[in-house]
Amino acid sequence: xxxxxxxxxxxxxxxxxxxxxxxxxxxxxxxxxxxxxxxxxxxxxxxxxxxxxxxxxxxxxxxxxxxxxxxxxxxxxxxxxxxxxxxxxxxxxxxxxxxxxxxxxxxxxxxxxxxxxxxxxxxxxxxxxxxxxxxxxxxxxxxxxxxxxxxxxxxxxxxxxxxxxxxxxxxxxxxxxxxxxxxxxxxxxxxxxxxxxxxxxxxxxxxxxxxxxxxxxxxxxxxxxxxxxxxxxxxxxxxxxxxxxxxxxxxxxxxxxxxxxxxxxxxxxxxxxxxxxxxxxxxxxxxxxxxxxxxxxxxxxxxxxxxxxxxxxxxxxxxxxxxxxxxxxxxxxxxxxxxxxxxxxxxxxxxxxxxxxxxxxxxxxxxxxxxxxxxxxxxxxxxxxxxxxxxxxxxxxxxxxxxxxxx
Numbered sequence: 001x002x003x004x005x006x007x008x009x010x011x012x013x014x015x016x017x018x019x020x021x022x023x024x025x026x027x028x029x030x031x032x033x034x035x036x037x038x039x040x041x042x043x044x045x046x047x048x049x050x051x052x053x054x055x056x057x058x059x060x061x062x063x064x065x066x067x068x069x070x071x072x073x074x075x076x077x078x079x080x081x082x083x084x085x086x087x088x089x090x091x092x093x094x095x096x097x098x099x100x101x102x103x104x105x106x107x108x109x110x111x112x113x114x115x116x117x118x119x120x121x122x123x124x125x126x127x128x129x130x131x132x133x134x135x136x137x138x139x140x141x142x143x144x145x146x147x148x149x150x151x152x153x154x155x156x157x158x159x160x161x162x163x164x165x166x167x168x169x170x171x172x173x174x175x176x177x178x179x180x181x182x183x184x185x186x187x188x189x190x191x192x193x194x195x196x197x198x199x200x201x202x203x204x205x206x207x208x209x210x211x212x213x214x215x216x217x218x219x220x221x222x223x224x225x226x227x228x229x230x231x232x233x234x235x236x237x238x239x240x241x242x243x244x245x246x247x248x249x250x251x252x253x254x255x256x257x258x259x260x261x262x263x264x265x266x267x268x269x270x271x272x273x274x275x276x277x278x279x280x281x282x283x284x285x286x287x288x289x290x291x292x293x294x295x296x297x298x299x300x301x302x303x304x305x306x307x308x309x310x311x312x313x314x315x316x317x318x319x320x321x322x323x324x325x326x327x328x329x330x331x332x333x334x335x336x337x338x339x340x341x342x343x344x345x346x347x348x349x350x351x352x353x354x355x356x357x358x359x360x361x362x363x364x365x366x367x368x369x370x371x372x373x374x375x376x377x378x379x380x381x382x383x384x385x386x387x388x389x390x391x392x393x394x395x396x397x398x399x400x401x402x403x404x405x406x407x
Contacts, residue, residue, distance in 0.1 A: 064094040071097055073126045080156050081122065090115035091268040097123050100242065105263040107256055108244045111391065114268065117152045117367075120212050120242050125156060127210065127240075128185050132162075134209040137235065138188040139228065141218040143168035143338060144345070148367050149214065150188050162186070167193045167203070170338035177202045191219065191227035198234055205231075210240040213259075217245040217252055225251070232259055277374075277394035279402045289377060289405055290321055296375070296403075297327055297355060303372050304348075307357045308389050310378035318377065319357040329355040360385050366392060376404040 068086050069078070089097065092110040099106050100123035110116050124136055140146040150166045157164075165179040167189030173196065180187075180202050187194075187203070197203035211232070213219065219228065241260045245252050248267075256263060284292055296302055309315040312333035319331035330344035330353045348356040349368055358366075360380065371393040380386040393400025 064088050064091070066094055066098070071122075072101060073122065074129050076160055077122065077126050077129060077156070080159060084155060086118075090119075092116045092266070093119040093122075095266045095268060096120065099264045099266065100124070100240075101126065103240060105240065105260040106242045107248075107260065107263045107265050108242070109246070109248055109265075109267040110244065111246060116244050117149055117214075118156075120214075120244065121149070121153055121156060124210055124212070125153075125160065125162065128162060129160065131209075132185065133207065135184070135205070135207040136186045136210045136212070137194075137205060137208045137231075138186065138212040138214060139191055139194065139219065139231065140188070140214045141190065141222055141224065143170055143190055144341070144366055145215060146188050146190055147342070150186075153186055153188070164188055167197055168338070169193045170341075173197070191224045191231060194231055195227055198231070205234045206236065208235045208239060211235055211242070211259075213241070213243045213255070215245065216243050216255060217247045217249060220249075220251045220255065225255070228255070229258075276399045277390055277402050278399070279390060279404075281404045281406050284405060284407055290318065292405065293318075293375065293377060294322070294325055294327065296373075297322070301372060303354065304351065304368075304370055305355045305373045305375060306366075306368070306371050306389075306392050307355055307375045307377050308380070309357060309359060310381075312359055314378065315357050315359050319355075322355060322357070327355055328353040329357060331357045333359045334361055360388065367395070368392065369395065370398055371395070371400060373400065374402040376402070379404065 067088055068081050073081070092108060092114045093116075096106055096108050096116075096119045100120065108116060108119065128134060128136060138146075138149055140149060146166055146168050150164055153162075153164050162185045163183065164186035165176065165182075165184040165188070167176050167180075167187060169190060169192055173193070176193070176197065177200070180197065187208075189197075194203065198205070213228070219225075241263075243252075243256055243260060243263070282292060282296075293307070297305060307318070309318055312335050315331050315333045316335070319329050322329040330347055332341045332344050336344070344353075344356065345366070345368075347353050356368075357377075374389055374393045376386070376389060380389060390402040393402060
């Protein structure tokens with residue numbers, strides 16, 4: 001085996017506990033230079049390895065205040081929840097759902113993979129079942145996240161006679177326009193495409209009673225603040241507004257102040273990287289990265305692997321090389337069409353392929369169950385990108401591993 005705590009100079013797990021878990025202190029930026037002298041990364045990757053190993057005996061066990069049966073949902077929705085096998089809510093669901101049901105504006109701070117999509121979908125679906133004339137607008141930073149929200153909605157609403165439309169770039173706008181001509185209770189989309197449809201006069205938001213800003217921090221990072229302001233100017237001022245974010249930055253505080261009324265603040269954010277993700281480094285020791293990756297992927301435990309590369313060209317080249325070596329692999333990056341991304345993602349989710357190779361931009365918002373390993377084939381550019389990548393595994397109650405290749 002080519003990766004270990006000993007080889008990385010990392011103490012054993014026994015020296016770490018839940019009390020020490022979380023984001024490490026900043027260390028001097030050392031960077032990693034290529035042979036041509038360029039800097040690939042502006043942080044010391046070793047500072048983030050194995051900083052959050054949790055000893056099970058010391059970990060705090062969450063005990064919810066409610067069960068899903070306790071929430072005052074309609075009987076139809078309760079049956080849909082039971083059909084999904086939901087019994088006890090996650091922390092964000094336990095804290096947020098009662099406030100949303102009371103009609104309060106809410107700011108929810110939570111890590112990815114905490115069940116926040118169901119946390120806002122379920123009480124909103126209940127609300128719409130009580131008044132089917134109202135409409136819901138959900139804004140997300142990426143098309144992938146918008147589609148995943150819609151997928152989650154459809155799983156709950158398939159027997160409730162509720163419909164939705166996804167409005168995202170990279171997909172046929174003509175088809176979206178046709179869908180908007182029909183009655184849709186939920187409009188789920190990215191800011192750019194939503195504005196395009198508003199300007200074309202095919203999307204009116206007069207009947208929107210609830211707005212959800214999901215991963216609001218990511219939308220602001222991507223420069224969508226003016227788009228959000230424009231969209232909100234088309235929504236009635238008398239509305240129910242929910243904002244979900246992983247951080248409470250000054251920009252998020254401004255967003256909350258401008259668009260929410262006396263919001264309830266709910267935070268179940270624990271640490272930056274998932275507590276059940278084991279992080280380590282892979283010393284290449286002069287070996288080719290592609291050879292090392294291939295050797296790892298041949299091991300049985302690497303059954304569902306997400307590999308991150310730096311550029312769309314590098315990602316595509318790596319994917320083709322893996323396929324040539326007999327590895328079942330797909331890729332997603334910005335050169336792929338929406339339908340190509342969807343097929344690749346669906347194939348990975350279903351287990352038809354072992355490996356999904358992705359760039360950071362294309363992988364934003366991905367929520368995939370049971371990813372066994374995340375591999376940083378190329379170093380991430382920032383700490384936030386590292387946290388995002390690592391968070392794709394170890395979701396929910398599953399454990400996962402994150403490996404970072406070091407020259």
